[in-house]
Amino acid sequence: MHQLTLAEIVRGLQDKQFSSEELTGALLARIADVDTRLNSFISVTGDLAIADAKAADARRAKGESDPLLGAPIAHKDLFCTEGVLTTCGSKILHNFKAPYDATVVAKLKEAGAVSLGKLNMDEFAMGSANESSHFGPVKNPWDTERVPGGSSGGSAAAVAARLIPAATGTDTGGSIRQPAALTNLTGIKPTYGRVSRWGMIAYASSLDQGGPMARTAEDCALLLGAMAGFDPKDSTSIDQPVDDYLAVLAQPLAGLRIGLPKEYFGAGLDPRIADKVMAVVEELKKLGATVKDISLPNLQHAIPAYYVIAPAEASSNLSRFDGVRFGYRCEDPKDLMDLYKRSRAEGFGDEVKRRIMVGTYALSAGYYDAYYLKAQKIRRLIKNDFVSAFEGVDVILGPTTPNLAWKLGEKGGDPVSAYLEDIYTITANLAGIPGLSMPAGFVDGLPVGVQLLGNYFQEGRLLNVAHQYQQVTDWHQQAPSGF
Numbered sequence: 001m002h003q004l005t006l007a008e009i010v011r012g013l014q015d016k017q018f019s020s021e022e023l024t025g026a027l028l029a030r031i032a033d034v035d036t037r038l039n040s041f042i043s044v045t046g047d048l049a050i051a052d053a054k055a056a057d058a059r060r061a062k063g064e065s066d067p068l069l070g071a072p073i074a075h076k077d078l079f080c081t082e083g084v085l086t087t088c089g090s091k092i093l094h095n096f097k098a099p100y101d102a103t104v105v106a107k108l109k110e111a112g113a114v115s116l117g118k119l120n121m122d123e124f125a126m127g128s129a130n131e132s133s134h135f136g137p138v139k140n141p142w143d144t145e146r147v148p149g150g151s152s153g154g155s156a157a158a159v160a161a162r163l164i165p166a167a168t169g170t171d172t173g174g175s176i177r178q179p180a181a182l183t184n185l186t187g188i189k190p191t192y193g194r195v196s197r198w199g200m201i202a203y204a205s206s207l208d209q210g211g212p213m214a215r216t217a218e219d220c221a222l223l224l225g226a227m228a229g230f231d232p233k234d235s236t237s238i239d240q241p242v243d244d245y246l247a248v249l250a251q252p253l254a255g256l257r258i259g260l261p262k263e264y265f266g267a268g269l270d271p272r273i274a275d276k277v278m279a280v281v282e283e284l285k286k287l288g289a290t291v292k293d294i295s296l297p298n299l300q301h302a303i304p305a306y307y308v309i310a311p312a313e314a315s316s317n318l319s320r321f322d323g324v325r326f327g328y329r330c331e332d333p334k335d336l337m338d339l340y341k342r343s344r345a346e347g348f349g350d351e352v353k354r355r356i357m358v359g360t361y362a363l364s365a366g367y368y369d370a371y372y373l374k375a376q377k378i379r380r381l382i383k384n385d386f387v388s389a390f391e392g393v394d395v396i397l398g399p400t401t402p403n404l405a406w407k408l409g410e411k412g413g414d415p416v417s418a419y420l421e422d423i424y425t426i427t428a429n430l431a432g433i434p435g436l437s438m439p440a441g442f443v444d445g446l447p448v449g450v451q452l453l454g455n456y457f458q459e460g461r462l463l464n465v466a467h468q469y470q471q472v473t474d475w476h477q478q479a480p481s482g483f
């Protein structure tokens with residue numbers, strides 16, 4: 001049963017081939033059996049899941065027919081879940097039970113989806129390898145000596161190893177797309193404002209966006225349809241109707257205009273990944289797409305701009321973790337200042353501290369203009385590059401990552417080399433446009449992802465292209481051996 005995709009599960013539940021309770025029980029047993037090898041879950045909420053599964057079965061028996069009714073999922077541990085541990089991968093929240101559900105969690109609950117637990121992640125979503133979690137690193141099911149990507153590494157490993165059919169993730173600079181690429185999944189970061197950030201613990205508020213991770217584009221469409229929508233509780237949420245993502249999947253690709261940015265194929269890209277990307281282009285041409293060379297001239301400035309803006313916002317967002325209101329508190333504080341200092345010193349890990357320091361520096365008087373303001377100007381140039389590119393093409397295609405999944409610990413002492421891995425993903429967050437990563441083959445037994453970027457609110461188009469590609473290829477169906 002664990003091999004089924006989310007769409008197959010939906011059909012199985014509809015046709016009464018199995019109940020949600022049976023399915024949930026089977027998956028929980030498998031998680032208990034297998035996750036010791038991966039460390040993808042921080043909390044498994046078995047009793048709650050079985051109760052929710054029974055409730056979903058009862059709703060179905062009464063005639064309700066929401067497609068996700070009884071479908072098992074799990075949430076990145078950055079989404080607040082009422083009464084359930086919500087750690088954000090950090091010691092500072094190791095004992096935090098959220099008092100309310102994030103909008104995404106509430107919407108999926110309402111649709112009848114059953115959450116099996118909370119998934120491991122880089123501390124406060126800062127990272128590309130899931131090695132900065134207080135709860136230990138996550139292993140990549142394709143090679144357990146390698147990283148699964150990050151920061152949604154728990155979501156990626158759990159779905160890739162078939163512990164759950166789909167999961168939520170969040171993406172501030174690539175944290176849905178990059179782990180999806182390194183574990184052979186499909187994942188989409190929607191347009192900024194499409195999915196509510198209410199109850200998503202903030203990393204960099206102007207970049208953060210939640211989205212689905214699954215094996216197929218169809219599964220992502222199913223989940224995104226339930227996650228997306230206007231939320232008055234999030235002031236950056238956009239009041240625009242949600243497209244029917246399932247309905248657009250079948251649209252033919254004839255006439256699709258694909259842009260290939262020349263800057264995406266320069267130095268730094270593993271040539272074996274470049275070959276896979278070009279093979280995808282050839283396949284899409286056979287489906288009727290046309291291809292055009294384009295330029296995104298400000299790509300070279302993206303990493304420096306992102307690594308000023310994201311830490312600046314993080315330094316402000318993370319000031320709320322003070323040892324007073326919630327979370328970890330140091331023992332025997334001498335006075336209030338000592339309590340603040342030691343709770344934060346003991347509660348945050350190294351990468352989080354590094355970013356708080358960089359961000360505080362960039363925002364301080366005297367440096368604000370030189371760093372933060374300049375980074376914001378670059379951000380606008382990057383956005384403008386996309387606006388002009390989308391005048392001539394429908395989607396932009398390229399690699400999701402410059403390299404394959406690396407060995408655990410390999411980049412530990414070198415944060416900048418990890419930051420460079422984000423080169424192809426962060427621009428979508430800086431501009432606010434949607435981006436999708438899909439499986440595109442293997443090099444040395446490790447998955448390769450291809451990224452599709454679209455204009456604002458073109459999630460449907462990206463899912464459509466990925467779905468059509470998945471009708472003529474079977475990369476996305478490959479499973480890691482041993483899982």
Ligand code: GLN
Nearest residue numbers: 125126127172173174175
């Ligand atoms: N790797 C990037 C970072 O560390 C992106 C993380 C994310 O998208 N949450 O900031």
